[in-house]
Structure formats: C-alpha cells, structure tokens
Amino acid sequence: MADTLIARSPLQDYESRFATLPDTVSLTEEPYVVMVDLWADPSDPGGAAAATAVGIAGLPVAPSTVVDGPDTSVIWFGPQEWLVTSTTRGGEELETQLREAIGDHSGAAVDVSAQRTTLRLRGARARDVLAKGCSLDLHPSVFTVGAAAQTMLGLAAVVLIPLDDAGTDYRIIVRSSFARYLADWLLDAATEYSVAW
Template identity: 40%
Template sequence: MAELYGESPLAAHAEELAGSSVPGQLRLSEVAFTAQVTLRVDPKSPAAERIGTALGAMLPNQAGQVARTERLLVAWLGPDEWLLIGPEGEADQLQTTLTQALGDEHGAVVDVSAHRTIIEVSGLRAPELLAKGCALDLHRRNFGPDRCAQTLLARAGVLLLCREAEPPSYWIFVRASFARYLADWLRDAAAEYHQTR
C-alpha cells in the first residue's frame, strides 16, 4: 500500500518566497497545513451561544471582526458564517466540538483545510506591498489587528486577515489553485524593495 504524503501548494516555492523577503522590511512565507473549518449557524440561536462557550470565545457579530483564543482564530465571513483557523491536525477535533455544540439545531460545519493555503506578509513594507494589488485601506486605524475582509488581491479572491499592527503582519487565505499565481505576483511586487535597501 502506498504511503500517504501531503505537500502544501507552495512547498516547492518556499525558497523563492524567502528570497523575496527584505530583512527588516518585508517577509514572505507560507503558513501551511492549518486546520480550517467553516461554520454556518444563526448567530441569535442558543447553538451559537453554546458554540462560543465550547470555543472559549463568542462568535464575532460585526463585519470584519476576528476573535482569538489561545489556539484559534474565528473570522467573520458573513452574518451567519465564520472561518475557524487552528493548528495543523486539529480540524477533526474542532469539527467534533462544533457539531456537538450545534446539537440538533440548523447549521453546518465543514472542514475546508485543503481549500486554501495561507501566505504571510509581514514587516514595515507589508501594507505598502499589499496596497499595490488591493483596494482596501490597510492603514492600522481602518484595518488593524483582529480585522479581516474578503477582497481581491491582484485579481485573486482572498480572505485578508491582519494579525499584528507593529510590525504589520497579514495572513492571506488564497485558494490552492491560485496560490502559485499570487505568490509570483507578491514576489514580483516586492522586487523594488531589494533595490532600495
């Protein structure tokens, strides 16, 4: 029997991403194999409250909010939809927790870990780099830590999540089939920062 083997969408391009980084200014890397689970549930239902208790953080109820626990990020995707992001290998446990808290109420819990990979863009130049291909105002007053938005970056549909303000750090959730394209675009857009060091 063949041995199972998994490879992230950008595994073969890790060195290229690292090579596009500029020490002290910009860092590009892949955050591979995170657990990603989508949740659909009525936010005003008893199930939503039970889920919040089980997770240790209530589900965000405002557009673009992100809630954090010690091991999870919970990103608001819509009025009744969230993306939960956790450490590698915890998708099954997360699904079980959510399904048990959901009980018999109407809702959905789906493991989407293989759907997207994450490209991390961090450093002082990160907002400037992302602004080249994204129409969002990424100033920390408008898009600071624990904020997210579904948007276009270089014409690719992404979920952009701000993790830190100082220095700026973003996670870009991109479909696996667009990961190479977006990584290449980011590398090309970052080329000018090598010339200004």
C-alpha cells in the first residue's frame, strides 16, 4: 500500500483554542494560501510581464508595500524580490505563469507555499495585542492599507499586513515552523482582553 501525502496545516488543532478569545480579539488561520517567491528586475520586460500575469499595473517598488490584484497580492521583499500570494490559483499554476512571463529575461519564480502559513487577527484590541511584541509604529495613521512590513512579532519573523485603516484587521504571514509558537504567543497576549474592566 502506497503512502499518500495529505496537506496538513501547522495549526489544524488550534481552532478550538482560537474560539476561546474574547469578542474584542479574534484569531483564525487562513490555511493553504499559495505563495510564490518571485525574483525579477521591475524595469525589465520580464518584470513587467510578471506584473501583468498577476493582474497588476507594476510590481511594487517601494519598500514594505503590497499591491493587490484581482486574485493575488504582491508583497515587496527587496529591490528585486517579491512574495506573490493567492487563495484562488494553485501553486504550480502560479509558479508556471510567472516563469513563462519572465521568459528569457533575468529572474525566477519558486512555489514556496509549504514554507509559511497565514493568520488573521481582528477586533478592537488587535493592534494592542500586536503592540505587545512588535516594535513597529502600528498606529493607523502610519501603518495603513498598502503596507507590508517584515518584522519580528514576539520571537518570530513575520510579514505583517494591515487590512483596514482602523487598526482592527491584520494578516500575519509566518513560517510554518514558527506557527505554533506564534499562535501560542498571540493567544497569551490576548488573554488580558477577556477580563471585564
């Protein structure tokens, strides 16, 4: 009998723990988000073609930014490096589309979907929870929609993306090997907000 590989989320058994959080903070996992590392020169025809392939006008060139397409998000990781995410395209499909777009030009695309998982932190106290372990200025006047910061949260390296301008909705991308640590850290950091004042 052949072994069958089954995709498993690193946080598959955390749903019941996430459900214990108070109304002011909610935490969920967004499992199986496709992620492709893209390297290209944004001023090169291959970079422009890659942007077109994911439905955006151009690859983001400003540090710590994200550009959303119809079914993808393109996160700036460096002058010629991006993380392209999607919840509708398959990993091999997206990698192939980006490789074909780059063509003979300098660049690469690699499916790294299994490397990371995505958490969603929402609620009136979401920013307060993050502030306990993140040195960024998270005030909504500074850290707004369109930002995507590579930073430390607790002791885990993450990509932090604000999804609203009120400081109440964030996407957190973390390496799978740190996912359980980070989930435990966030659950602990949110504990005080279950206490009535």
